Amino acid sequence: MKRNEDFFLQVYAVVRLIPEGRVTSYGAIAKYLGTGKSARVVGWAMNNAHNVTPSVPAHRVVNRNGMLTGKHHFAGPDLMQSLLEQEGIKVKDDQVQNFKEIYWNPVDELL
DNA sequence: CGATTGACGTACG
């Protein structure tokens, strides 16, 4: 049973479920999926997200600090911040403002 | 097949 592919699909599914104007962290998704401490794998899933349909709103996924660590992996280095601002999320210095308030925890919302 | 890297997180000093 190829859980690997399923795991990636789960990551995409959760990220797509993130409401607009909200953000989540890799660790939260990892924990929700059961990977627990392996938040890195979630990042790898995002990397592959470019090859997945429909497009995954990876811009809503940031690290635990609320920092746009993966913005450089987007089409443009400022694309991630632009997308977040379009949804009403304020970003300053590659860092999400009010991150704690707009933080969307799948374990708390979905579970 | 072994070593390194990666969009993270936690622990320790």
Add this chain to the structure above:
DNA sequence: TCGTACGCCAATC
């Protein structure tokens, strides 16, 4: 409080 080290899983070299 800040900086460094380690772990974890998967993919790539």
